[in-house]
Amino acid sequence: MLQTQYPYYLANKAVQANNDLDVTDKYTGEVATQVAMADAATIDQAIAAAVDATEAMAKFPPYERQNVLNHCVKRFEERFEEMAMALCIEAGKPIKDARGEVSRLIDTFKIAAEEAVRIGGEVLNLEIAPRAKGYQGMYKRVPIGPCSFISPFNFPLNLAAHKVAPAIAAGCPFVLKPASRTPIGALMIGEILAETNLPIGAFSILPCHRDGADLFTVDDRFKLLSFTGSPDVGWDLKARAGKKPVVLELGGNAACIVDHDTDLDDAVERIIFGSFYQSGQSCIGVQRIMIHSSLYDEFKQRFVKATKALVMGDPKDETTFIGPMISESEARRLDSWVQEASAQGATILCGGQRDGAMLEATVLENVPSDCNINTKEAFGPVVVLSVFDEFDQALAAVNDSDFGLQAGIFTRDIYKAYKAWDTLDVGGVVIGDVPSWRVDNMPYGGVKDSGVGREGIRYAIEDMTEIRLMVLRTPQ
Structure with a gap:
């Protein structure tokens, strides 16, 4: 069963600021639990904390990122039935489908743990013409910085995981807004992340009021926006997101x-x-x-x-x-x-x-x-x-x-x-x-009104990192 109340997570810490959000059992229609809601000031604090954590997350060693992700896998396995039942209640998901989603949550974090120590680069041959004699290049991938994530109601665990897990693997702090109808899955992920040694400010998970939700899109302190949801909302967010790259996983009529x-x-x-x-x-x-x-x-x-x-x-x-x-x-x-x-x-x-x-x-x-x-x-x-x-x-x-x-x-x-x-x-x-x-682990996403960009851990990590080139000249 669900707890009677759930906190949000601000800069890695649980905060029971209020009980403003009623989450219903989608089958009975009755209130199943209450969740703390963040206001605009709290979201601003979360973004500031993510900015402050940018350097620490970038320096957080790949093996430590892997340890965090593996800890999550272990805890998800221990809480398997609890998480499945939470999905069943908050999303109305048949219990067999709910168990399937928890299994995929575990897969997603396992893949991210493997990829966390594989983020590399390449040595480039730059001697393509006489003027480039004695030059060589190499590049590495570096974290893009604070990320804004907005996840949907239909896969409250695994579609949140497809944002959270690659961000940890890549070394990016993030602020996640889960769907207000189904916030419990994401908050359970937050509860487990709070057990780890992630740098303070590395994550915030904030169900929120409409008056602050705009910050997830328009705030220039975010260096990436990743949204999963309806096409109308997604394309509107992209239009208002400013200079930051935007990844959209939207709809279909397959x-x-x-x-x-x-x-x-x-x-x-x-x-x-x-x-x-x-x-x-x-x-x-x-x-x-x-x-x-x-x-x-x-x-x-x-x-x-x-x-x-x-x-x-x-x-x-x-x-x-x-x-x-x-x-x-x-x-x-x-x-x-x-x-x-x-x-x-x-x-x-x-x-x-x-x-x-x-x-x-x-x-x-x-x-x-x-x-x-x-x-x-x-x-x-x-x-x-x-x-x-x-x-x-x-x-x-x-x-x-x-x-x-x-x-x-x-x-x-x-x-x-x-x-x-x-x-x-x-x-x-x-x-x-x-x-x-x-x-x-496969590249997943669409074209036309179905979105832009690809999920799948390795492909999400590419979006959450930037190429940094070094050119080395050997005097002749």
Whole structure:
């Protein structure tokens, strides 16, 4: 169970300044715990502390950074079930999905611990012309400085970890703003970081009021902003961030292609998972499924049957697959998109009913191309089936989107796999599986409205470090 109250973390220290933020159990709607909220003055203090810690963090030896990250891994493992249940309560995440996220949290910190002692450079041959005779170069990577992090509600542990862990590995102090709906996971990370010997000011984790949140974006003392969340908010933050680099991991309406040579048993099993895990609230959750005409009727029959068999209910129940959406307003929004599509001629093959924040796993077909459920990010348990005859037609349909995060291709034809990789305007192409598949060391991110930059520990470390060149002249 959750504690009755949680502090924020200011310059490595727990501060129970107030109990202003009520965090609800997303299934019952009842207040589960209360969290301290930071105001603008506190955020300013945190930024100042991060600036003061910049030199100490840069000098903090790689093996010490590794020790901190390994300590976190050990403590996450010890508190595994506690952290999973916290996710289940604050995010409404089915308990099996919650355990999966804690496992990924551990993976992310393990990878960061390994990378902390691998950050190197290169010796350069500069003698490319007579005028450069006797010159050689070398570069190293140095921490960029204080970082501003804003994490989302749907992966309160692991998407925060994808900012926090590489920052520690790189030697960057940071201030993290977790989502107000789901701050507990990040605060648990803070509790464990506070047990370590990180330099004072190395981290602050601050749920905050709107009056101070702007500092995470506009304050020039930050040297990097990394945001994960909705496209509208992300692009607005980038426009206001000033000179600092900005990394955005935003949304998607991920597509899956099921070609004529696909093993349907395998495809249905994987696409059910990719469509409805954690109630569809994932930016790489399957939203659009394109099936070859020779398989369409059989795929539809199997897929609808499997969808109807999913258990919806209390996320604390081990058998539950579909839990609540993050709020009733989000469930109403997505339900209205389903009803809009239906009114314009789409067929609801199963689901389509809502009770508060609970929305049934829903499958649609014959959806007009301009409906919201096709063009926008559903971020919930709704998928759209469509049919194709030619593989190129399906590739074009995947690209007919404002988003470009990941795509899944079920085919046994290696030439089609390479063609998809060459053709699709997305950040990642997953062959033989759903676009929802991710491990935490791969480069992950999107193009178009899905964002800019890449996560994955090594790639995040590149964003959080700068190249510093030295040129050495040997007199001739």
